Structure formats: structure tokens, C-alpha cells
Amino acid sequence: MVYKSKFDDIDIPRCNVLSYLFPPGDSLSTKPLLVDAKSPLKTLSTDDLLSWVRRFALGLDRMGVPLNTAVMLFTPNHLYVPVAYLGAAGSKRYYTGANPNYSVDELAFQISMVRPAILLVHPSLFKTGYAALKKANLPSTRTFLFDDEKCDQRQGVPDWKTFLASAEDAVSWSWDNLGPIATEQIATINFSSGTTGLPKGVCITHYNLVANALQTTHVKLHETPRPQDTKKERWLSFLPLYHAFSQQFTINIASRLGATVYIMQAFKFEEFLYYIQKYKITTLQAVPPVMNMLAKRPESAYYDLSSLKNIMVGAAPMPLSLSNELIQRFNFCIARGWGMTETTCVGMLEPDNVRSFDGHSGYLLPNTEAKTVDDDGQEVEGAPGELWIRGPQTMLGYWNNEKATRDSSTQDGWVKTGDIVVVKDHKWWIVDRKKExxxxxxxxxxxxxxxxxxxxxxxxxxxxxxxxxxxxxxxxxxxxxxxxxxxxxxxxxxxxxxxxxxxxxxxxxxxxxxxxxxxxxxxxxxxxxxxxxxxxxxxxxxxxxxxxxxx
Structure with a gap:
């Protein structure tokens, strides 16, 4: 049996992600959109963001960086990561991020996989980045230091701002809207977590990004069009921007909704609590370990967290008892979600402002289908089975790995998730990973x-x-x-x-x-x-x- 979303299908344009985020004719807000949580005077408005994106993209053009090559970031979070993300993807290159905790060997593996034309490396990670480039046999001349402050040249490696076009020149830069080819044009190569094997590069198209942002906001906002009150939301972004979860929410969804996002360079629990109190944060995207800390660590009682209204939890299973304990203690709403790198970000979600106490992982997003399958590939009904999912958010395939693509997906568009699930009344429960x-x-x-x-x-x-x-x-x-x-x-x-x-x-x-x-x-x-x-x-x-x- 094929299960369909309980939500009506929505229209999804085939376009560049920049066309979705900055629609022609829309006035660009000068209100802070992205804010450095540690130094709140450092901000980027929507107008600023697009200007920097244009400068970045035109700079790549002038350097002769080929289209359809990767721009890799090896950095902790900061204000200009969204600039590089959108500048690379929007100019028909590929954005790919590497975990800032990687060792030389781990980073060299990812560099060897994607062979980036450009590597932007944070000064604090320069030693690892430089060594990984050598190990992967890529010339250091493709490397730039990447921070929100000016960087002094190191071993001949210059500051990334040296290749940017001027703001005046960049005004004339325009992006290709893409149209029908948006379904084939890769925007990002995000790597699967590699928790059970070697990481694989997941190719996500512009159409995937736009579709998943539209699907997610449709459910988040209870099927209502973009309301003005989302511009009053204050988000705290602490999840790493090399990861699809943070990219989609911190950059794409927040930009479209006009929510103000305070960006933490890295997660530290007491700083996290302090920023919620200081900035009166209303909305979080979180993972179960953070929710577990909220429930069990004594520091949670020392800060005023009453501004929190909605927390979307994903990336890993969260025990029902933990969810219920948090709702009763803090009186916020928890929207559970399910997704994977291969579904761009989200595949299932609960709406905002709803309190549910049964532990399900949400509803299929609009335009999405699913089925449950046994070990023999036969569909099962009323019993646990492996989740197969199909929709406009599912990946194009794995980067340079046709075998893995064939093994994990079918010719008619089904992605085999490896998650064991049960379904009832449009609600889905994740039982566990098949391999686990x-x-x-x-x-x-x-x-x-x-x-x-x-x-x-x-x-x-x-x-x-x-x-x-x-x-x-x-x-x-x-x-x-x-x-x-x-x-x-x-x-x-x-x-x-x-x-x-x-x-x-x-x-x-x-x-x-x-x-x-x-x-x-x-x-x-x-x-x-x-x-x-x-x-x-x-x-x-x-x-x-x-x-x-x-x-």
C-alpha cells in the first residue's frame, strides 16, 4: 500500500534557490536577519545577504572557477557561511561543508571525493585543512582563509574577501533562474553521517531545496500562507552549518520567513541557555541530546526560558518520556520531525503550536508518498517495515557512486531509508534503523x-x-x-x-x-x-x- 500525505499537494516552482529566497519584485528588508549571538552588533539583513552573495558569486566568476565544481567550507558556524552557501549554489557551483572536528585523514577523504575548486578554511582549522589538501594532492592556491573577521595571510593563503567583487560591481550580477533544469542542477553535496560506514556525498538539487522549504513551511504554519508573525520569531542556530538540518532552517527557511536568527559558533550548553534568555528566543531546531540536557542538567533551572514557544526536534529518535517531561516542565510545543540527508532535510513533520503526547514523528509532507517494505522487498501493512519514501525532496543520487545510488533507490523514485517504521492514521513512528x-x-x-x-x-x-x-x-x-x-x-x-x-x-x-x-x-x-x-x-x-x- 502506498501512503499519501494527508496534506493537499502544493505548487513547487522549478527555479534557482536564489529566485525562491529573493523573488523578483520583492523589496529587501534591512531588518537584521542573521545575528552573531556572541557579538550582536554583527548582523546581516536580507538586503546585506543578497549583496554579499552577489559579491561572492561574481568573485568566483572572475577567478574562472568552473561551473559545476565544488566550493568546500571547513569552518565552524559564523555569519558568512550562508553567504558562501548561497553564492556557490546560486552561481551553479556546488556547496559542500566538512565537519570542523574532522581529522586530517577524514577531511582528506572528503576532499578526494569532491575535488573542490575552492576550499574556504577557518584560521583555527588551517593546519588541518592545509595538511588535508596536501594528502589529497590538491594545490594550496585553491585555498582561502574564511572568517567573519579579516584574516592575515598564512603560508601564502589569503583572506577570502580578496576575491570578492565590490558591492558596486556586484549589483549587476544576476543568476540563472534555471527553470526546468532546476531538477538536475546540483546545489549542495552534503555528506551522510557515516555512522555505520564511510560517508557518501548526497547530491541535492535546487528543486529539492525549494521543494523541501515550501513543504516544511506549509506544515509548520498549519497550511497557511506566509504570515507576518513569523517575522517576529527569534531563532537560535547552534546546529552546524555543514549539516543539511541547519542549512535548510537557518538559511533557506528562516530567510524566506523573515525570522531573525542568532548564530552560535559552536554549541555550549550554558551559552545556549544564556542566549535563549538574553534574546528571548521563541523557536529552536534541536536534536535529542540537547533536549536531554534541558531535562536533566541543573543549569536549565538557572535561566528564564519562558520565551520558547516551538522546538522542532529531528536528526535522531527522542524518547516519548523525555518529550512529555519537557512539555510539562517548560510549557513549549515540540514538533517532532523525521528526515535524512537523502530527503534534503525533512520528510515528515508536526505543525507548530501543537502538543502531542504519543511520540509519533509527524506526517508526510505535501507531495510525498511512502510505503513499508519487508526484507524481501514486499509491501507490508499494519506491521513494522522499512520506510521507502518518494517526493520532490528526494536526492538526485550519491556523488560519483552509482552502485550506492542503485542500492538505496529505485528507478521509479523510491528512496530506501533503512528506518523501520509503523504507521496509523497518517502518523508515523520510527522504530529503529534496519541495520541496528x-x-x-x-x-x-x-x-x-x-x-x-x-x-x-x-x-x-x-x-x-x-x-x-x-x-x-x-x-x-x-x-x-x-x-x-x-x-x-x-x-x-x-x-x-x-x-x-x-x-x-x-x-x-x-x-x-x-x-x-x-x-x-x-x-x-x-x-x-x-x-x-x-x-x-x-x-x-x-x-x-x-x-x-x-x-
């Missing part, structure tokens, strides 16, 4: 279910569950972080195992044991680095005995 299910004596165990249960324990602040192989059998194993205010003897392995056993069937018991950790490794997007956790489990399996596995 644990098989215990032939029965499936969803790690997300056990993780949600563990997070309900009053002494546990974070947890992850993976399978561990002991004597040829697989069992669930938990890695647990205790709350900071709990002493080292405040919780034992046996207590955690007993806690889970009291609430679950026998095959879900933590027979693979429990290990206490200082932290759970996560990406900046909030996703657990399961590949690393599985390495822990593989290491720990060597120390198990057959008797231990019978706990």
Missing part, C-alpha cells in the same frame, strides 16, 4: 526501545544499546552515562539490568552486560556514532565468558 536491529534467538530487538527505557531512569543521563556477540549468540549490551550529580557508586550494572528486565520481554534483557562511560560519542547532529560503539562491543566481547552471557 539486534537478533536474539531469532527475535528482533530495537536498540531505540531500550535506550528510551534507560533514559527514563532517574540516575541515567545518556545511554546507547548495541548487539554484542558472545559464543556465537548476539545479546543487547548497554553503555550508560550516569547523571553528573550521582556519585560513582550510585548505580551498578546489576541494578541497570534488573531495571530493564522488569519492563521487557526476556529476549530484550541486557544479557550482553552494562558498561558505564563518561560520555556517549555523538556527531554534532546528535546522532550516536554507532560504528564506534560497535567497536567497543567487539573489544569487550573478548573479555566475556559463556557464564556471563547467561545473566
Amino acid at each position: 536491529l539486534i537478533k536474539v534467538n531469532g527475535l528482533q530487538v530495537a536498540p531505540a526501545e531500550l535506550e528510551a527505557l534507560l533514559l527514563q531512569h532517574e540516575k541515567i543521563s545518556d545511554a546507547v544499546v548495541v548487539g554484542i556477540e558472545v559464543n556465537g549468540n548476539e545479546y543487547p549490551r548497554a553503555y550508560v552515562v550516569m547523571r553528573s550529580d550521582i556519585g560513582p557508586d550510585g548505580l551498578t550494572e546489576m541494578e541497570v539490568q534488573k531495571y530493564v528486565a522488569e519492563s521487557t520481554a526476556k529476549h530484550k534483557h541486557l544479557r550482553g552486560g552494562v558498561k558505564f562511560e563518561q560520555s556517549i560519542p555523538r556527531l554534532q547532529s546528535g546522532k550516536i556514532m554507532r560504528k564506534k560503539i560497535k567497536e567497543w562491543a567487539k573489544r569487550d566481547a573478548k573479555f566475556f565468558t559463556s557464564s556471563r552471557s547467561k545473566l
Whole structure:
């Protein structure tokens, strides 16, 4: 059975993302649109943003940067990342961002994949960026220092502003509206998280970006046209701008809605709380680990968070108990969403200003279809199955990886998400990732279910569950972080195992044991680095005995 969105289809223009954000004939606002949260006198209005985008794009043209080549950023967040994003994509180049926490080898891998014509590297990351370029055999003359302050030349690498056109010259620069080719013209190459394998470059077109922005705002605003009150919204952007989630909301959706966005260079919890209080932030896009901090860390009580009205949570599963606790404590609305890099950003969403207490991940966006499929590729109904999704927001394919594209999508447009879901009354629940299910004596165990249960324990602040192989059998194993205010003897392995056993069937018991950790490794997007956790489990399996596995 093919499930269709409960929302009516909407019209989606085939155009350059710049045509969507800056429609011809619209007057450009001089109200601050992007604000440096640390230094609020640093701002860009819509008018400023377009001027800088034009200067950037014309500068690329004058340097002879070929069309359909990549402009890569290796930087923390700052005000001018949106300039590079829109300047590259809008001029028919590709924007691609790299995680600022990458090592030389990790960055060199991504550079080798996309072979960027330009690398913009933040001064604080110059050593890593320069070494990665050498490792990937790309000349350093393609590199510029990239910051919101003037950069002194380093090892012959100049400041990025040296290639910009003047504001006067840039007024005459215009972009190609694209029209029908917007469905084929790549705008961004965002890399999949690589939590279970090597990252893959996901090719997102201008049509994908425009479609997903329109679909998302349609649901966010309860199917109403763009209302004036969105211009009164104040957002705090702390998610990394190399990631699709932050790009789509901080740059594309906020620009279109006219919301003011305060940008943090990097996430620090107390700064995050302070900025919410200082700027009376109304709207957040967040990930479950941040929501978990809000609920469990004592600092949350020290700040006035009453201005918060709506929080959109995505990128990873969030336990229902955590969501309900936050709603009751802070009285804001939580709009759950689901998406992936391969769906541009969002595939499902709840509207703003709605309080739901059943833990679903939202409704299919307009113009979107989905179905659930078993391991044999057969459609299933009324039972968990892998989510396949199709719509104008689904990717063009993987960059230079035809095999991965064939493996993850069908010729008629379905993207195989790898997520196990159930659906009822247009609502979708994410059960777990297909690759992460644990098989215990032939029965499936969803790690997300056990993780949600563990997070309900009053002494546990974070947890992850993976399978561990002991004597040829697989069992669930938990890695647990205790709350900071709990002493080292405040919780034992046996207590955690007993806690889970009291609430679950026998095959879900933590027979693979429990290990206490200082932290759970996560990406900046909030996703657990399961590949690393599985390495822990593989290491720990060597120390198990057959008797231990019978706990």
C-alpha cells in the first residue's frame, strides 16, 4: 500500500534557490536577519545577504572557477557561511561543508571525493585543512582563509574577501533562474553521517531545496500562507552549518520567513541557555541530546526560558518520556520531525503550536508518498517495515557512486531509508534503523526501545544499546552515562539490568552486560556514532565468558 500525505499537494516552482529566497519584485528588508549571538552588533539583513552573495558569486566568476565544481567550507558556524552557501549554489557551483572536528585523514577523504575548486578554511582549522589538501594532492592556491573577521595571510593563503567583487560591481550580477533544469542542477553535496560506514556525498538539487522549504513551511504554519508573525520569531542556530538540518532552517527557511536568527559558533550548553534568555528566543531546531540536557542538567533551572514557544526536534529518535517531561516542565510545543540527508532535510513533520503526547514523528509532507517494505522487498501493512519514501525532496543520487545510488533507490523514485517504521492514521513512528536491529534467538530487538527505557531512569543521563556477540549468540549490551550529580557508586550494572528486565520481554534483557562511560560519542547532529560503539562491543566481547552471557 502506498501512503499519501494527508496534506493537499502544493505548487513547487522549478527555479534557482536564489529566485525562491529573493523573488523578483520583492523589496529587501534591512531588518537584521542573521545575528552573531556572541557579538550582536554583527548582523546581516536580507538586503546585506543578497549583496554579499552577489559579491561572492561574481568573485568566483572572475577567478574562472568552473561551473559545476565544488566550493568546500571547513569552518565552524559564523555569519558568512550562508553567504558562501548561497553564492556557490546560486552561481551553479556546488556547496559542500566538512565537519570542523574532522581529522586530517577524514577531511582528506572528503576532499578526494569532491575535488573542490575552492576550499574556504577557518584560521583555527588551517593546519588541518592545509595538511588535508596536501594528502589529497590538491594545490594550496585553491585555498582561502574564511572568517567573519579579516584574516592575515598564512603560508601564502589569503583572506577570502580578496576575491570578492565590490558591492558596486556586484549589483549587476544576476543568476540563472534555471527553470526546468532546476531538477538536475546540483546545489549542495552534503555528506551522510557515516555512522555505520564511510560517508557518501548526497547530491541535492535546487528543486529539492525549494521543494523541501515550501513543504516544511506549509506544515509548520498549519497550511497557511506566509504570515507576518513569523517575522517576529527569534531563532537560535547552534546546529552546524555543514549539516543539511541547519542549512535548510537557518538559511533557506528562516530567510524566506523573515525570522531573525542568532548564530552560535559552536554549541555550549550554558551559552545556549544564556542566549535563549538574553534574546528571548521563541523557536529552536534541536536534536535529542540537547533536549536531554534541558531535562536533566541543573543549569536549565538557572535561566528564564519562558520565551520558547516551538522546538522542532529531528536528526535522531527522542524518547516519548523525555518529550512529555519537557512539555510539562517548560510549557513549549515540540514538533517532532523525521528526515535524512537523502530527503534534503525533512520528510515528515508536526505543525507548530501543537502538543502531542504519543511520540509519533509527524506526517508526510505535501507531495510525498511512502510505503513499508519487508526484507524481501514486499509491501507490508499494519506491521513494522522499512520506510521507502518518494517526493520532490528526494536526492538526485550519491556523488560519483552509482552502485550506492542503485542500492538505496529505485528507478521509479523510491528512496530506501533503512528506518523501520509503523504507521496509523497518517502518523508515523520510527522504530529503529534496519541495520541496528539486534537478533536474539531469532527475535528482533530495537536498540531505540531500550535506550528510551534507560533514559527514563532517574540516575541515567545518556545511554546507547548495541548487539554484542558472545559464543556465537548476539545479546543487547548497554553503555550508560550516569547523571553528573550521582556519585560513582550510585548505580551498578546489576541494578541497570534488573531495571530493564522488569519492563521487557526476556529476549530484550541486557544479557550482553552494562558498561558505564563518561560520555556517549555523538556527531554534532546528535546522532550516536554507532560504528564506534560497535567497536567497543567487539573489544569487550573478548573479555566475556559463556557464564556471563547467561545473566
